[in-house]
Amino acid sequence: MDKSRDGMSIIDDGLAVEGKITVRGNLVIKGEVQGTIEGDSVVIAKEGRVAATVRVASITIAGSFDGDVTVDGDFALLASGSCTGKVRCRTLTVEKGSLLNAEISTANTEKSP
16 A cells, blocks of 8 residues: 555545445444455544455554455554454454454464573
8 A cells, every 4th residue: 555645535424325335544434335445554442443455555443344345454443442353464453342243364474582
């Protein structure tokens, strides 16, 4: 993904989007999304609901996610978040109190000393 663009896009509470979303920079989802998301960084806020196939550089989930997510870098599930489906990522962070009911595969290429 092209990290040279640091824009911010917001799907606000009360807005529902269905279809394909391609984002450069950061996407914050406070509303509802169904479909496909591709891009750099996605944050699903506490009030956000996503049912999608996702391919991003990083994702943070504080709301609800159901689908198939491939993350080139960091996947973070916060205490208020829930995730069901399939997750493929490089690094995985899951906070106590979150709900994770997914098939997980991680591939950390960093070597231990």
